[in-house]
Amino acid sequence: MVETKEKKVAIFLNIKNIVQKEMVEKRCHEFREVADVYIGKRRSNCIESLGIDIEASYKDYEYVVMINPFEAREFETEGSIVQRESFYINNLLGSVSELKEEIELLEKNKFEGMLVSRMDYIKAYAVSNYEKWKDYYEAVDAFNEENELQVILSEKKAPIQVENGCAIIKTKALEEIEKTKYEELSTELLSYVLPVYMQSRGFLPSYFMRKDLLKNNNIGYTALHHYSETNVGHNLQICSRYYYDFGEGFVEDEENEIKKIIKFWTKDKVAFKIPVPEGVKAIGFHPCDGFMCVCAETCVEEEGVEIQNVNAQHFEKEDVFLTHKPEYVLTGDFQKYDMLTITMENISVFWSEHDFKYEIDNYIMGKENEINHKAWAIEELKGKLEEAETELATIKNSKAWRYISGYRRMKNRIFRK
Numbered sequence: 514m515v516e517t518k519e520k521k522v523a524i525f526l527n528i529k530n531i532v533q534k535e536m537v538e539k540r541c542h543e544f545r546e547v548a549d550v551y552i553g554k555r556r557s558n559c560i561e562s563l564g565i566d567i568e569a570s571y572k573d574y575e576y577v578v579m580i581n582p583f584e585a586r587e588f589e590t591e592g593s594i595v596q597r598e599s600f601y602i603n604n605l606l607g608s609v610s611e612l613k614e615e616i617e618l619l620e621k622n623k624f625e626g627m628l629v630s631r632m633d634y635i636k637a638y639a640v641s642n643y644e645k646w647k648d649y650y651e652a653v654d655a656f657n658e659e660n661e662l663q664v665i666l667s668e669k670k671a672p673i674q675v676e677n678g679c680a681i682i683k684t685k686a687l688e689e690i691e692k693t694k695y696e697e698l699s700t701e702l703l704s705y706v707l708p709v710y711m712q713s714r715g716f717l718p719s720y721f722m723r724k725d726l727l728k729n730n731n732i733g734y735t736a737l738h739h740y741s742e743t744n745v746g747h748n749l750q751i752c753s754r755y756y757y758d759f760g761e762g763f764v765e766d767e768e769n770e771i772k773k774i775i776k777f778w779t780k781d782k783v784a785f786k787i788p789v790p791e792g793v794k795a796i797g798f799h800p801c802d803g804f805m806c807v808c809a810e811t812c813v814e815e816e817g818v819e820i821q822n823v824n825a826q827h828f829e830k831e832d833v834f835l836t837h838k839p840e841y842v843l844t845g846d847f848q849k850y851d852m853l854t855i856t857m858e859n860i861s862v863f864w865s866e867h868d869f870k871y872e873i874d875n876y877i878m879g880k881e882n883e884i885n886h887k888a889w890a891i892e893e894l895k896g897k898l899e900e901a902e903t904e905l906a907t908i909k910n911s912k913a914w915r916y917i918s919g920y921r922r923m924k925n926r927i928f929r930k
Contacts, residue, residue, distance in 0.1 A: 522548040522616065523574045524606075527565040527678075527700075529555050530582040532594050537580070540606055547609055548578065556581075556700055561691045563682075564703045571684045572691075576616050578605055581678035581700050601679040604630045604722065612681075615721065619683045626686030626716030627707070630676050646671035646705070652696075653705045660693045662713035673718040675704035682707070686716035751775060751801040751862060755787045758795040765797075780809075780859035787843075787853045796843040798855065801862050806839055808832045810858040818845035818853060830858075 524541050528534045541550045549569075557566040563579050571577050580602070585594050606612060619625055650668045657664050666672075678700050690710050698706065708718045753771040756763055771785050787796060798820075800808055810830045813820050823840040825832040832839075843853065908914055 521574045522576045522578070522612075523569065524548050524550045524578040525563050525565050525567060525569060525571075525580065526550065526552045527554070527556065527581040528552060530584050530700075532591060532598055537598070537602055540602060541580075544606060544609060544612065547612065549574075558698055560693070560695065560698060560703070563707075564698055564700055571682070571687055574684055576619065577682045577684055578612070579675070579678065579680050579682055580605065581703070583678055583701050583704075597677065601630050601677050605679055605681060615681050618721070619681065622719070624715065624717055625683070625719045626711035626714075627675070627680045627682040627718050628721040629673060629680045629718055631720050631722050632676055646674075649702050649705050652702055653709060656693070656695055656706055657709060659695075662710065664709050664712045666709070672705060672708045672712070673720070675707055675718075678704055680707075680718075683716070686711040686714055688714065751804065751860075753785055754799040754802050755785075756797045757790060757793045758797070759792055760794050763795070763797050775860060775862070783857050783860055785855040787855065789847050789850050789853055793847050796847075796853070798841040798843060800834075800839055800841065800857070800860060803837055804839075804862040805837060806834050807861045808834070808839070808857050809860070810856075811841065812856055813843060814854040814856060815850050818843055818847065818850070820855065 524544060526537070526541055528537065531537050538552060541552070544550065551562075551565075551567040551569040553562075553565040553567040555566045557564055559566075561570045561572065562568075563571060563577065563581065565579075565581055582598065582601070605615075615628055619628060647668055650666070650671075654666050656662075657666055687707070687710065690707075693710070695706070711718060751773050753773060755769055755771070756765050758764075769788075771787075773783060773785070775781070775783065785798070785800075787798065789796075800806060800811075808822075808825075808831065811820060811822075811832060820841050820843050822832045822834075823842055824836050825834045825839060827833075841855075843855075847853075
């Protein structure tokens with residue numbers, strides 16, 4: 514039995530639905546120094562071998578790399594199957610060192626039960642043809658109920674699926690799964706059953722992706738984001754708050770809420786309606802409590818009322834809040850208004866400094882490109898100016914210029930008279 518950093522590891526491979534059989538088998542054998550390799554040629558109804566017809570059990574290992582691809586769809590060409598196949602194999606088994614790192618990730622995160630690849634770009638592009646959760650929901654729900662797993666399931670909320678039957682699994686998360694009651698397990702049904710069972714034991718599946726594959730999968734993520742935006746929406750509810758100063762300071766225990774739904778991947782204009790009570794001297798406003806954010810072109814529609822950010826950095830038309838409690842203050846003549854409207858061209862929210870840093874890096878890169886372009890234009894103009902000055906000096910030093918200089922002086926005297 515092979516051990517990786519004192520961790521027992523195995524690869525369970527089903528080559529039935531694999532096109533590049535020799536290549537994939539060869540790749541798996543390259544990992545024999547760190548993992549036991551089991552290769553099956555058909556599906557099995559044995560959950561202990563993770564649905565693959567092999568003489569092996571997950572119980573003998575601490576980590577199992579499962580490669581049990583789904584059957585190809587009717588509309589898929591062999592070329593697209595090969596691309597998808599390569600995508601998942603390269604993500605799971607890029608190299609021995611990468612596999613060790615992936616296992617260390619699972620080892621350090623005690624609540625993560627397995628790592629699965631994100632959706633491949635072909636599936637993302639044709640995602641409507643792959644929506645199988647509704648087809649398998651009843652079977653998974655029956656498995657959940659019969660085994661009293663007590664996992665909340667909904668036809669509208671699919672669990673993280675083991676994409677294309679490929680995952681790195683912490684076997685502790687599957688303990689005693691062989692004791693569960695189930696009927697025939699197809700490969701795709703198993704891809705839903707595993708994460709549901711893990712949840713019942715307090716483990717969660719998680720996505721992972723090699724950096725080079727993430728870069729090369731941009732087309733797929735663009736397609737996925739387009740689908741999500743048009744069909745799912747990926748909305749976020751933000752909670753905005755406002756409070757008043759009647760001359761004795763802001764009273765935050767009398768806060769009022771405005772709940773707004775904003776969409777990811779879009780830049781929609783947003784408006785906030787704030788009532789104006791009699792006698793108010795100033796109004797405090799938190800655009801999105803609990804998040805860092807960037808608010809673009811923030812203004813108050815009513816005349817005589819100004820809005821200023823309290824804790825943001827201002828860049829051109831944007832207020833950048835590096836705090837989880839962004840704040841504006843409204844001042845001015847409130848007497849003639851019962852309601853104020855604060856508008857923003859768009860608002861971007863961030864859960865973490867990492868998300869914000871990504872946006873800022875893109876912003877800075879764009880500004881640097883703009884500055885470089887202007888610097889290049891300035892240098893080009895300087896060059897043209899130097900050429901013109903050189904040409905003018907050449908003309909002034911020429912014999913022809915000296916010959917007609919007397920006539921120019923005479924003309925000037927005549928016109929002055």
